[in-house]
Amino acid sequence: MARIGIIGNMGRMGQALQAAVAGMGEDLAGGVGRGGDVAVLAGVCDVLIDFSSPSALEGNLDAAMAAGVPIVIGTTGLEERHHWLIDSAAETIAVLQTGNTSLGVTLLAHLVREAASRLGEDWDIEIVETHHRMKVDAPSGTALLLGAAAAQGRGADLGENAVRGRDGITGKREVGTIGFAALRGGTVAGEHTVHFLADDERLALSHIAENRGIFAKGAIKAAQWLLDKQPGRYTMPEVLGL
Incomplete structure (x- = not known):
């Protein structure tokens, strides 16, 4: 032991x-x-x-x-x-x-990296995360982990391509950027979805933590x-x- x-x-x-x-x-x-x-x-x-x-x-x-x-x-x-x-x-x-010790999230990051690598920059990437009302940091460590996986799959630097929230007249979406959105409320243990969006089709990879x-x-x-x-x-x- x-x-x-x-x-x-x-x-x-x-x-x-x-x-x-x-x-x-x-x-x-x-x-x-x-x-x-x-x-x-x-x-x-x-x-x-x-x-x-x-x-x-x-x-x-x-x-x-x-x-x-x-x-x-x-x-x-x-x-x-x-x-x-x-x-x-x-x-x-x-x-x-690690930003997340879940084995499921670990595998999700692997899948996100593979998807980003194979789909290319024609597919926009947006990451949406939801957590309980008491969480004090945003984006979550898990969202950043998934963003890093996506950037790595593209051979890009997350710091140079991350967009953390949008407000006002932001202009059109820049090619190659990785967006983050954070929702807070209730007692949600953690939900993360990585959206890959292209012309006429979308792919979503998700993980839900129930406790x-x-x-x-x-x-x-x-x-x-x-x-x-x-x-x-x-x-x-x-x-x-x-």
């Missing part, structure tokens, strides 16, 4: 992770919330799962490196600086960072997979062998 430590254990995902650990045959080493001592937790576990906040990431990585334990990062809203910190930590420990348990199970599966890995930066597709 792997001893799993959960950072951000008081949040919705943290609670879902705690409920799922035993069901997947592993041992809950403990958890810490905001202001908790991550270093102590890292010292008594085999792997960490972090669903806390971007502001806490640097300290969490430092604790994982000091203890020499791998870490799965599912925190969303990360910026360029955070990815630099992850790259640096990956020189010392195994790190898996947070799927993300918890995916995160634990990722942690299990990461246990014996050498230092480096890993991704969810590798967990599925994609």
Whole structure:
């Protein structure tokens, strides 16, 4: 049994992770919330799962490196600086960072990449995501993950081609852009649809999360997979062998 430590254990995902650990045959080493001592937790576990906040990431990585334990990062809203910190930590420990730990979303991103590659720029790409009213970042980490997959399939840079919301007189749609729209309300765990739109036909690839348990199970599966890995930066597709 792997001893799993959960950072951000008081949040919705943290609670879902705690409920799922035993069901997947592993041992809950403990958890810490905001202001908790991550270093102590890292010292008594085999792997960490972090669903806390971007502001806490640097300290969490430092604790994982000091203890020499791998870490799965599912925190969303990360910026360029955070990815630099992850790259640096990956020189010392195994790190898996993802915008979504769902196995279904991981496969969806693979399909989006393939579709974007084969359909070409004659097909416009728009990504629509819906989440509960309490979500604080937009577009969601999953939407950005899917956008990155689409851009990669086209051999393009997402940062140069993303259009995040439209308002007013925006002008015609530019060829090659990837649009994002975010809906917020209710208790929706997560819905994502990637629309491919061409003249006279449309293709939609979708994923619906019915509860947070799927993300918890995916995160634990990722942690299990990461246990014996050498230092480096890993991704969810590798967990599925994609």
